[in-house]
Amino acid sequence: MERQNIRKLMRERRAQLSEIEQLEAAKKINVNIFQHFKNAKIRRVGIYLSNDSEIDTSLIIEELWRKNIKVYLPVLHPFCHGYLLFQRYEKNSPMTSNRYGILEPKLNCSQVCLVEDLDVLCTPLVAFDQQGNRLGMGGGYYDRTLAKYYREQRTKPEIIGLAHDCQHIDQLPIESWDVPLKTIVTPKKCYLW
Template sequence: MERQNIRKLMRSRRNELSENEQLEAAKKIKVNIFQHLKNADIRRLGIYLSNDSEIDTSLIIEELWHHNIAVYLPILHPFCSGYLLFQRYEKNSPMTINRYGILEPKLNCSQVCPVEDLDVLCTPLVAFDLQGNRLGMGGGFYDRTLAKYYREKRSKPEIIGLAHNCQQVDLLPIESWDVPLKTIVTPKKCYLW
């Protein structure tokens, strides 16, 4: 199946989840992510605000704040097209809607954290397979932003894909620019490679 067809199918699957199924998935993935991270020393964690029926990250964010872990959200890089920056997100952070209709913090350079200073970065995805391959929305923002960290085999940040169980496929068609993941967390389990 072609990548665009997989995206369409997976987005359809996500959109078919009921409000109750979304809430239960959010509760379970919160437990699984904190179980996975329980022995890690985490001060800064990058994550995204859910969009387009992605798994709801609001419970994870609330728990991070509860544990005094700084939360950083992606924003579209204002000067390097196709890349992301990660900016501190707090309950009262001024927000704006980017050109893709996604909520992000209003740019404040003093609140930006370099990717290498994040301890963990949770990424959205449209589909994943059991080899750790991730299929995003097609813009390549995360792949471009994270490519050098994979090439250089850096241990920080730990990059974790978050997904609904229904987003798993047998095998994804991959391209040379795709960045594989070592960890994907779903409501059902944590996959490690």
């Protein structure tokens, strides 16, 4: 199956989840992600606001704030097209919609955190497979932003994909630029490679 067809199928699958199923999934993934973090010293986490029936990250964000862990959201880079910046996100952060209609903090360069200064970066995904391969929405923003990190084989931040269990398939068609994730967390399981 082609990547575009997989994207369509997986987006349809997660869109079919009821509000109750979405809420239960959010509660379970929140437990699983903090179980995964239990022995780690984490000060800064990059995460995203859910969109398009993605697994709801709001409970994770609330728990990070409760634990006094700084939260950073992706912002479309204003000068380097196709790249992301990660900006501090607090309850009162002024927000704006980006060109895709996704909320992001209004750009404030003094609140931007370098990727390598994040302890954890949680990424969205449309599908993932048995080998940890991740299929995104197709814009390549995370791939481009993290290319240097992968090339240099850095260990920080820990990159974690977040997904519904229904987004798991046996095998994805991969491209030369694809780098498998070492960790993917779903409501039912934490996959480690």
